[in-house]
Amino acid sequence: MTSDMLMTDKDKILVEKVRNFVSAIPKQLLLDMDEDKVKYPKEFLQEAGRRDLLGLRFDSKWGGKGASWKSELLALEEIGVLGTSLGCLYSLVSIVGEAIHKFGTDRQKEKYLKPMIQGRIGAAEGLTEPRGGSDFFGATTTAKRKGDIFYLTGQKRFVVGAEGADIILVYAKVDGISDPKKAITAFLVERGPGVEVEHLYGLMGTRGGGTGRLVFNKMPVPVENVLGGEAGIGNGAKVFHQMMIPERMTSAGAAVGMGRAAIQIAADYANKRKAFGKKIRSYEAVSFKISDSLTFLDASRGINYMAGKAADMNLPGGTVRRLVSEAKKFSTDAAWKVVNNAMQIMGGIGYTNIYPIERLLRDTRLITIWTGTNEIMDLVIQHEFYKEFLSNPHKGRDIEKDAAGAEFSDEKVYDD
Ligand SMILES: Cc1cc2nc3c(=O)[nH]c(=O)nc-3n(C[C@H](O)[C@H](O)[C@H](O)COP(=O)(O)OP(=O)(O)OC[C@H]3O[C@@H](n4cnc5c(N)ncnc54)[C@H](O)[C@@H]3O)c2cc1C
Numbered sequence: 001m002t003s004d005m006l007m008t009d010k011d012k013i014l015v016e017k018v019r020n021f022v023s024a025i026p027k028q029l030l031l032d033m034d035e036d037k038v039k040y041p042k043e044f045l046q047e048a049g050r051r052d053l054l055g056l057r058f059d060s061k062w063g064g065k066g067a068s069w070k071s072e073l074l075a076l077e078e079i080g081v082l083g084t085s086l087g088c089l090y091s092l093v094s095i096v097g098e099a100i101h102k103f104g105t106d107r108q109k110e111k112y113l114k115p116m117i118q119g120r121i122g123a124a125e126g127l128t129e130p131r132g133g134s135d136f137f138g139a140t141t142t143a144k145r146k147g148d149i150f151y152l153t154g155q156k157r158f159v160v161g162a163e164g165a166d167i168i169l170v171y172a173k174v175d176g177i178s179d180p181k182k183a184i185t186a187f188l189v190e191r192g193p194g195v196e197v198e199h200l201y202g203l204m205g206t207r208g209g210g211t212g213r214l215v216f217n218k219m220p221v222p223v224e225n226v227l228g229g230e231a232g233i234g235n236g237a238k239v240f241h242q243m244m245i246p247e248r249m250t251s252a253g254a255a256v257g258m259g260r261a262a263i264q265i266a267a268d269y270a271n272k273r274k275a276f277g278k279k280i281r282s283y284e285a286v287s288f289k290i291s292d293s294l295t296f297l298d299a300s301r302g303i304n305y306m307a308g309k310a311a312d313m314n315l316p317g318g319t320v321r322r323l324v325s326e327a328k329k330f331s332t333d334a335a336w337k338v339v340n341n342a343m344q345i346m347g348g349i350g351y352t353n354i355y356p357i358e359r360l361l362r363d364t365r366l367i368t369i370w371t372g373t374n375e376i377m378d379l380v381i382q383h384e385f386y387k388e389f390l391s392n393p394h395k396g397r398d399i400e401k402d403a404a405g406a407e408f409s410d411e412k413v414y415d416d
Helices: 009-024 027-034 042-050 069-080 084-103 106-117 236-272 284-312 317-351 357-367 374-391
Strands: 123-126 142-146 149-159 167-174 184-190 196-200 212-222
Touching (some): 009 069, 084 123, 123 149, 167 236, 184 212
């Protein structure tokens, strides 16, 4: 692939390591996960940790590599070929890890971040509630304080790893604070008797990750497990905005891998399969689907690297939010198109389990929905754009004046 040629030597070493890891994942694990025979493949995380492939962007003090987003995106593209479940388990170290790395106390980093990066404990995140996921600040899970203990009551829906993760980052509103942005707080909840998995979902794809509904009924969580400790109470909005960077970037990065996997299978098929006496790739209707798909994947890489660079450079929050949302929306929509193209190229056999395209298609359908739907990405993109656009006067040439009738101000009526 062309993108391989643009890598630095360091990138190439990382990608080679990730490819070796990905190649070593037993096929049977993927099949068992897809049949829901596996609830939570801990051994996947353990092996990734043993190979030093988790939490790449974090400080070496906690076991990370201090790597850039570009490195993590390269790794995610490779992991993505395994599908959404393993991609998500891999990404949760980056997502929950980001919150702990940025806002956690040293004790929390020692206790949770380090072993997460080593692959010894698995992490999950509980944001979505049965009531809804898009309206994050409408959360109804509450945390009532008595002395040094918070008691969590509420439900979180669709939590990947509900069944097996050791630590769950749960957002809840501190009782008695009416402003949701000041009440929302992130808690590090350890799996224990109070963590009840009430339901495991029958999913279209993305199986085997233990996605379930968690119910908390006055679940005690010590103040020291508020993310950031005492100082972290009411800090949930900041944590959320920071966490949404890896939440959405990981979806975008792994999407490229899923699309790439599907189109490579289809391109190979089109080079072998014949119809009307000719290889099907000699028909434009087939080969142009490959052209379109390659273009979508390269464009995804481009937008993802740009958003990653903006995050690495700590550009203003609104700009990063817009670019990350654009990357998530574009790359996940692109992957969905690419996997559909692959299925179309392969005809009927693509719809069967003779090839893994149908599994990739079921997996890819989710990524335009989770980590914030692509409609919510649109909401963020235009919101952040207008904030920036309206506060910055136009720069450079005033193109609006380059019209013959530009001076007819009577025709420029804006009020109704
Ligand atoms: C397999 C799976 C795994 C998941 N993993 C996790 C996880 O680990 N942790 C977690 O917390 N969540 C997880 N989710 C939840 C996921 O992020 C949510 O499903 C998603 O954010 C959408 O929330 P919702 O399903 O409640 O839909 P709703 O918020 O009810 O939205 C329904 C529809 O309305 C649209 N909509 C809502 N508001 C607006 C608006 N203002 N403007 C335009 N359109 C709007 C949405 O785009 C959508 O089309 C997972 C979901 C699935 C299916």
